[in-house]
Amino acid sequence: MADIPSKPAPGKAQKPGNSGATKDGAGVIVDYLIREKVPYVFGLCGHGNIGCLDALHARSDEIKTISVRHESMAGFMADVYYRVSGQPTATLTSCGPGSANMPIALANAFFDSVPFYAITGNVPTSQFNRGAFQETYRHYQADFPSTVRAYCKRVFQPTTAAQLPIAVRQAWKTMVTGRPGPVVLDVPFDIFNEPMKEDTPRPEEWSSNISCRCGADPEGVSKAAEMLLQAKRPVILVGQGVRYGGATAELLKLAERLRIPVACSASGLGAIDSEHPLALGLVARNGTYQANHASRQADVLLALGVRFDDRTSSSWIPGYSFTIPPTRLIHVDIDPEEIGRNYPVALGLMADVRTFLRQLLAELDRRMGKGEMPVERGPWLDAIAGYRKEWDDFIAPGFKLDTTPINPQRAAREIDQVLPEDAIMVSDIGVHHNWLNQFCKPRRPNSLIGSMGYGPMGFGVGGALGAKLAAPHRPCVAVVGDGAFWMHANVLATAYEYNIPVVYVVWNNYAYASIRGLQRGYLDGRELATDFKDPRTQAPYNPDFAVLAKSAGIEGVSVDRAADLAEAVKAGLATGRPYVIDANIGGDLNPGGAGVWELPGLGTSKPAIGKRYIPD
Ligand SMILES: Cc1ncc(C[n+]2csc(CCOP(=O)(O)OP(=O)(O)O)c2C)c(N)n1
Ligand SMILES: [Mg+2]
Numbered sequence: 001m002a003d004i005p006s007k008p009a010p011g012k013a014q015k016p017g018n019s020g021a022t023k024d025g026a027g028v029i030v031d032y033l034i035r036e037k038v039p040y041v042f043g044l045c046g047h048g049n050i051g052c053l054d055a056l057h058a059r060s061d062e063i064k065t066i067s068v069r070h071e072s073m074a075g076f077m078a079d080v081y082y083r084v085s086g087q088p089t090a091t092l093t094s095c096g097p098g099s100a101n102m103p104i105a106l107a108n109a110f111f112d113s114v115p116f117y118a119i120t121g122n123v124p125t126s127q128f129n130r131g132a133f134q135e136t137y138r139h140y141q142a143d144f145p146s147t148v149r150a151y152c153k154r155v156f157q158p159t160t161a162a163q164l165p166i167a168v169r170q171a172w173k174t175m176v177t178g179r180p181g182p183v184v185l186d187v188p189f190d191i192f193n194e195p196m197k198e199d200t201p202r203p204e205e206w207s208s209n210i211s212c213r214c215g216a217d218p219e220g221v222s223k224a225a226e227m228l229l230q231a232k233r234p235v236i237l238v239g240q241g242v243r244y245g246g247a248t249a250e251l252l253k254l255a256e257r258l259r260i261p262v263a264c265s266a267s268g269l270g271a272i273d274s275e276h277p278l279a280l281g282l283v284a285r286n287g288t289y290q291a292n293h294a295s296r297q298a299d300v301l302l303a304l305g306v307r308f309d310d311r312t313s314s315s316w317i318p319g320y321s322f323t324i325p326p327t328r329l330i331h332v333d334i335d336p337e338e339i340g341r342n343y344p345v346a347l348g349l350m351a352d353v354r355t356f357l358r359q360l361l362a363e364l365d366r367r368m369g370k371g372e373m374p375v376e377r378g379p380w381l382d383a384i385a386g387y388r389k390e391w392d393d394f395i396a397p398g399f400k401l402d403t404t405p406i407n408p409q410r411a412a413r414e415i416d417q418v419l420p421e422d423a424i425m426v427s428d429i430g431v432h433h434n435w436l437n438q439f440c441k442p443r444r445p446n447s448l449i450g451s452m453g454y455g456p457m458g459f460g461v462g463g464a465l466g467a468k469l470a471a472p473h474r475p476c477v478a479v480v481g482d483g484a485f486w487m488h489a490n491v492l493a494t495a496y497e498y499n500i501p502v503v504y505v506v507w508n509n510y511a512y513a514s515i516r517g518l519q520r521g522y523l524d525g526r527e528l529a530t531d532f533k534d535p536r537t538q539a540p541y542n543p544d545f546a547v548l549a550k551s552a553g554i555e556g557v558s559v560d561r562a563a564d565l566a567e568a569v570k571a572g573l574a575t576g577r578p579y580v581i582d583a584n585i586g587g588d589l590n591p592g593g594a595g596v597w598e599l600p601g602l603g604t605s606k607p608a609i610g611k612r613y614i615p616d
Contacts, residue, residue, distance in 0.1 A: 022195055022196070023195075023196045023200065024051070024055070024192065024193050024194055024195055024196060025051075025158075025161060025164045025187065025191045025192045025193065025194045025196060026051045026052040026054065026055035026056075026187075026192040026193070027055045027058070027196070028164060028165055028168060028196050028198075028200050029052060029055065029119060029164075029168055029185070029187070029192075030052070030055040030056055030058075030059050030063065031059070031200040032165075032168045032169065032172070032200050032201060032203075033063060033090055033117070034059060034062050034063050035200065035202065035203050036088075036172060036203050036207070036208075037087065038063060038087070038088065038089050038090050038117070039063065039064060039087070039089065040063070040064050040065075040066055040077075040078075040081065040089045040090075040469060041056060041063060041064070041065050041066070041089070041090045041091065041092050041119075042065075042066045042068060042073075042074035042075075042077045042078050042089065042090075042091050042092075042466075043065065043066070043067065043068065043071075043074050043091050043092030043093055043119075044067060044068055044069075044070070044071050044074060044092075044093055044094070044098055044101075045067070045094065045098075046093070046094020046095060046096075046098040046121060047094065047095075047133075047189075048094035048095030048096070048098065048099075048121025048122060048123070048134065048189055049092055049093065049094045049095075049098070049119070049120075049121035049192075051121075051189065051192030051193045052092055052119060052121070052187070052192050053065070053092070055192075056092075065092075066469075066494070066498060067494075067497075068462075068490075068491075068494050069490035069491070069493050069494060070101060070488065070490045071091075071093045071098055071099070071101035071102050071105075072101050072102065072104050072105045072456075072458060072462065072488075073458070073461070073462035073465070073488060073490065073491055073494065074091045074092075074093065074102075074105070074462075075091055075102055075104070075105020075106060075108070075109065075116070075118070075182075075462070076105050076108070076458060076459050076460075076461070076462030076463040076466065077089075077462050077463065077465050077466035077469070078090065078091050078105075078109075078116035078117075078118075078466060079105060079108060079109045079112075079114050079116055079182075079459075079463060079466065080426060080449060080459075080462075080463030080464070080465075080466035080467045080470070081116075081466035081467070081469060081470045082114050082115060082116060082470075083114060083244065083446060083449050083463075083467070084424060084446050084449070084466070084467045084470035084471050085470035085471065086244070086246075087470070088115045088116055088117060088175060088176065088180075089116055089117070089466075090116065090117040090118070090119060091105075091116060091117070091118045091119065092119045092121075093118070093119070093120050093121065094120075094121045094134075095120070095121040095122045095123055095134045095135070095144070095189070096133075096134025096135070096136065096144075097134065098120075098121070099118075099120035099121065099144055099148075099186075100144075100147065102118055102120065102148070103147065103148050103151045104454075104456045104458070105456070105462075106118060106148055106151040106152045106182050106184070107150075107151040107152075107454045107456070108451050108453070108454040108455075108456050108459055109152075109181065109182040110151055110152050110153065110181045110182055110453075110454075111453025111454040112240065112267065112451060112452060112453045112454070113179050113180055113181055113240060113241075113244070114180065114181070114182070114244075115175040115176055115180040115181055115182060115183075116175075116182045117171065117172065117175060117182070117183060117185065118152070118182055118183065118184045118185070119184075119185045119187060120144055120184055120185070120186045120187070121186075121187060121188075121189060121192070122135075122142045122144055122157070122186050122187060122188045122189065123135040123142055123188060123189060124188055124189040124190040125142075125159050125160075125188045125190055125191070126190065128141040128142050128188075129141035129142075142157070142186075142188065144157075144184075144186050145157050145184070145186055148184050151182075152181065152182045152183055152184050153174055153175060153181035153182060153183050154171070154174050154183050154184075155183070155184040155186055156170060156171045156183065156184065156185050156186065157186040157187075157188075158185075158187065158188075158191055159188060159191070160191075161191065161194040161195070161196055161197070162197075162198075164187075164191055164194070164196065165196065165198050165199075165200065165201050166201075167185060168185065168200075168201060169201035169203075169206040169207065170206075171183045171184075171185045172203070172206070172207050173206055173207045173210065176207060177207075177210055177212050178212055178334060178335070179334050179335040180244075212334065212352060213352040213354065213355045214334075214350070214351055214352055214355065215351055215352070215355045215356065215359050216332065216349040216350070216351035216355075216356045216359060217349065218359070220347060220349045221349075221356070221359045221360055221363050222363055223347055224302070224330050224347060224349070224360055224363075225360060225363040225364055225367060227300050227328065227330060227346070227347065228258055228260070228300060228302060228330075228360075228374070229258070229364075229367065229372060229373070229374045229375070230374075230375060231260075231298075231299050231300035231374075231375065232299055232375050232379075232380060233294075233297055233298050233299045233300075233380050234258070234260045234261075234298060234299065234300045234301075234302065234380075235260065235261055235262075235263055235280075235294050235295050235298040235300075235301050235302070236251070236254070236255060236260050236261070236262045236263070236301075236302045236304065237262075237263050237264070237265065237268075237283065237295060237301055237302065237303045237304070237306055238251060238262060238263075238264050238265070238268035238271040238272065238304050238305065238306065239264075239265045239267050239268040239271075239303070239304065239305045239306030239307065240265075240267035240268060240305055240306075240452075241304060241305015241306070241333060241334065241353045242268060242271040242304050242305050242353055242445075243267070243268060243270060243271045243445040243446065244445075245305060245334075245352060245353045245354050246354055247271075247304070247305075247353045247354035247357055248271050248272065248445050250354055250357035250358055250361065251271060251272060251304070251357060252272060252276075253357075253361055254357055254360060254361060254364075255272065255276075255278050256278070257361070257364060257368075258364070258374050258377075259278070259374070259377040259381065260278070260302070260377075261278045261279075261280050261290075261294055261380075261381070261384055262276075262278050262279055262280060263280040263281070263282075263283040263287075263291040263292075263294065263295050264279075264280075264281065264282055264283065264291070265282075265283065265284070265306050265307075265309075265312040265452070266282060266284060266311070266312065266437045266450060266452050267306075267450075267452045268305075268306065269281075269282060269437060269440075269442050269448050270442035270443070270444055270445045270446065270447055270448050271445055273443045273444075274440075274441035274442055274443060275441060275443065280294055280295075280384070280388075281438075282437050282438060282593075283295045283312060283321050283595070284311050284312050284314070284321065284437070284593060284595055285311055285314050285315070285320075285321075285593060285595040285596055285597040285605065286434050286437070286438050286590075286591045286592070286593030286595065287321065287438075287593045287594055287595050288388075288391050288438070288593065288594065289387050289388075289390055289391035289394065289593075289594045289609045289610055290384055290387040290388040290391055291594070292314075292320065292321055292593070292594035292595050292610070293387045293594060293610055293613065294384050294387065295321060295322055296318075296319055296320060296321060296322055296323045296327075296613045297323070297327075297613055297615075298322075298327050299326075299327060299328065300327070300328050300330065300346075301322065301324065301327050301328070301329050301330070302330045302332070303329060303330065303331045303332065304332050304353045304356075304357070305332070305333055305334070305353045306331075306333075306338075307338050307341070307342075307453075308322075308338075308341065308342040308343055309452065309453070310597070310598075311452070311597065313342065313343075314595035314596045314597065315596065315597055315598035315604065316342055316343075317596060317598060317604065317612075319612040319613040319614055319615075320594070320595040320596050320607065320612060320613075321595045322343065323613060323615055324343040324344065325344060326615050328346035328347075329343055329344070329345050329346055329347075330345070330346060330347045330348075330349070331343070331345045331347070331348050331349070332348075332349045332350075332351055332353055332356050333350065333351075333353075334350070334351065334352050334353070335350075336348075336350040390609070390610075391594075391609065394608075394609050395409070395439075398410060399413055401562075402561070402562055402563075403586065404560040404561060404584065405509070405560060405584045405585050405586040405587075406559075406560060406561065406562045406565060406583065406584060406585045406586065407562065407585075407586055407589070408431070408432070408435045408507075408509075408585050408586055408587075408589055408591070409435060409438075409439055409589075409591070410562045411435070411507070411562060411565060411583065411585045412432075412435040412436050412438070412439035412440060413439050413440075414562050414563070414565050414566040414569075415440075415477065415479060415505060415565065415566070415569055416436075416439065416440040416441060417566070418566040418567075418569050418570055419475060419477060419569070420475055421443050421444070421447075422444070422447070422474050422475070423447060423474060423475040423476065423477060423573075424446065424447055424449065424467045424468075424471060424474050424475070424476045424477070425440065425442075425447065425448050425449070425476075425477050425478075425479060426449045426450070426459075426460045426463045426464040426467050426476070426477070426478045426479070427448070427449065427450040427460050427478075427479050427480075428457060428458065428459055428460030428461055428478070428479065428480035428481050428484040428485075429450075429451060429455045429456060429457050429459060429460070429481070429484065429514075430457070430481035430483065430484065430507075430512070430513065430514045431481075431509070431513045431514040431517060431587070431590060431591075432479055432480070432481055432507040432509075432585075433450050434514070434590070434591045435591050436448065436450070436479060437450065438591045438593065439591075449463065449467065451463075457481070457483060457484035457487055457488075458484050458487055458488040460478050460479065460480045460484070461478060461480050461484055461485055461487075461488040461489075461491050461504075462488060462491055463478070464476055464477070464478030464480075464502045464504070465491060465494060465495060465498075465500050465502055467502075468500050468501065468502050469500060475503075475573045476501075476502050476503070477502070477503045477504075477505060477569060477572075477573075478502055478503070478504045478505065479505045479507055480504060480505070480506060480507065481506075481507050481509070481512075481513070481514075482506055482507065482508040482509060482510065482511075482532070482542055482545070483511075483512045483532075485504065485506045485545065486542070486543065489548060492548070492549060492552035492554055492578070492580070493552060495554065495578035496552055496553045496554055496578060499577065499578070500578060501575070501576050501577050501578055501579070502578055502579075503569060503572035503573055503578075503579045503580075503581065504549075504578075504579065504580045504581065505565075505569065505581045505583055506545045506580065506581065506582050506583060507583060507585050508542060508545065508582055508583055508584055508585060509585050509586065509587025510531060510532045510533075510540035510541065510542055510587060511530055511531040511532060511587045512529075512530045512531070513530075513531075513587035515530050516530035516531055516587070517590045518599070521590070521605060522599050522602040522603050522605075523602070531587075544558070544582065545558075545580055545582035546558045546580060546581075546582045548580070549578075549579075549580035554577070554578045554579065554580055555572075555575060555577065555578075555579050555580070556579070556580040556581070556582065557571075557572075557579075557580075557581055557582070558581075558582040558583075558584070559581060559582070559583050559584065560583075560584035565581070565583055568581045568583075569581065592607075592608025592609065593607065593608060593609070594607050594608070594609050594610050595607060
């Protein structure tokens with residue numbers, strides 16, 4: 001950059017932050033990250049963060065820096081690293097535009113309650129409000145915090161040396177306590193370089209000994225036990241809180257002890273092994289018949305760590321996903337803001353889901369030890385077995401189709417079935433995500449990963465790299481739309497440079513197909529700006545993704561038959577290197593389910609199976 005000297009001034013290379021004895025601001029930040037066991041910082045350079053890069057350079061044996069080709073990819077990598085490992089990591093971006101590429105990833109993490117620590121550079125404090133290069137100054141000095149405030153848990157902007165260590169530890173604590181979420185530590189240029197009098201804060205004093213596993217009010221636990229024991233048609237609905245709250249073992253115990261079927265929001269899939277007899281699968285607009293039809297008839301619904309968003313809830317239209325009331329809802333969440341947001345509650349309990357489940361199991365032990373027994377579940381479970389059969393018959397033909405382009409239902413199943421049980425599949429956003437949610441059968445809480453709150457294209461493209469770094473020994477496949485992959489094909493360089501062996505399946509339907517589907521479904525087929533066509537021939541157009549991969553030094557293949565797709569995934573995993581499969585998959589179909597979705601003013605879709613449930 002023109003205003004930065006190309007060579008450091010004499011003596012600059014011996015900055016205190018790098019020599020170890022006395023630290024500068026960046027040295028404290030990096031030291032703190034190491035103390036919090038952060039293995040990776042994902043980032044992209046700029047003049048605003050070279051001070052911090054220098055501190056990372058000094059400690060590169062203890063913390064690894066991964067340089068990406070677009071900042072949002074750094075955010076998605078940090079996000080999914082956490083979803084797989086439970087360990088938060090950090091990102092590092094420069095002042096101005098570098099950090100302005102971060103909000104999409106921050107928002108995604110925020111709305112899916114995923115923590116990561118975003119360090120953003122800013123202009124020197126001495127230049128605040130002077131309109132220095134890349135300063136956001138027109139409304140307020142060094143105002144990057146305003147641009148991300150709505151998209152993270154909190155922004156910290158230390159402007160003196162004394163404030164820095166405090167902000168460093170407070171930001172971490174805010175990130176991991178209560179409902180987790182990303183935080184931003186916005187650091188002016190000079191603060192990175194400022195000598196620090198204080199030592200680095202110690203996590204044992206400020207974060208690692210804080211427990212947020214709060215229990216529910218004991219009277220509430222007793223009431224929940226009573227409601228569940230007396231229910232004739234109970235359903236447990238699980239969301240992300242169960243998966244990332246580490247409550248899957250307790251969930252299974254509860255479901256089996258009371259023989260209660262378990263439905264999942266898309267973010268909850270995998271909280272219970274999909275092959276378990278009590279697992280109903282996805283409840284949503286495109287949910288399975290057994291999940292939706294059981295959930296909407298439930299007399300008691302125990303919702304654990306779920307948000308009841310519109311796609312899960314069939315746009316809150318009663319009788320498709322849920323019928324609350326008359327269903328009596330027990331809603332448990334660490335964040336009381338989610339309780340009573342969309343549905344009236346018979347019993348709302350603010351609690352950590354795992355602690356609540358342990359309390360509930362103890363209460364059931366006590367009651368059942370005294371002879372109290374649940375209502376006979378046979379008729380309810382028999383009815384559900386019937387719904388399951390109807391669903392299985394409904395979807396069976398799709399699995400047999402052997403077409404080119406590949407039938408999307410078949411594609412989802414082929415990819416899912418060829419993966420070993422411990423594989424991680426990261427989905428991007430689009431119609432492929434809906435197919436995957438409907439037809440994949442995750443067996444572990446962190447084996448099918450998608451974004452449900454913010455839904456940014458590129459989440460899976462970048463996120464898959466984070467997944468693989470988090471679990472190097474687990475096979476990792478990214479299933480991503482052709483739109484999103486082309487938007488973020490920059491990941492090929494990162495995968496190559498760091499040899500991150502992710503298999504990319506580019507779900508190539510030559511369109512922004514999910515949106516084109518809406519034009520077809522809600523706008524009488526008036527299509528504009530949703531498909532990719534050669535302007536001369538009108539034939540479907542896209543780059544050849546296999547060749548694109550090869551140009552980046554990565555093996556790439558093209559497939560257009562279902563059986564070849566499974567083989568290609570297997571072959572890609574076997575290489576132990578990054579791999580790209582350009583899969584020609586049909587884009588004209590949408591996954592029909594037992595629920596609906598309303599676009600207000602434009603109409604409501606029709607369920608593909610069953611009909612609206614109207615209680616007597
Ligand atoms: C960054 C971003 N831009 C736009 C959208 C709106 N959007 C949602 S899905 C979608 C289409 C995605 O196309 P593709 O990646 O090819 O996936 P497909 O739906 O075809 O499976 C778009 C444009 C979005 N979610 N994120
Ligand atoms: Mg597409």
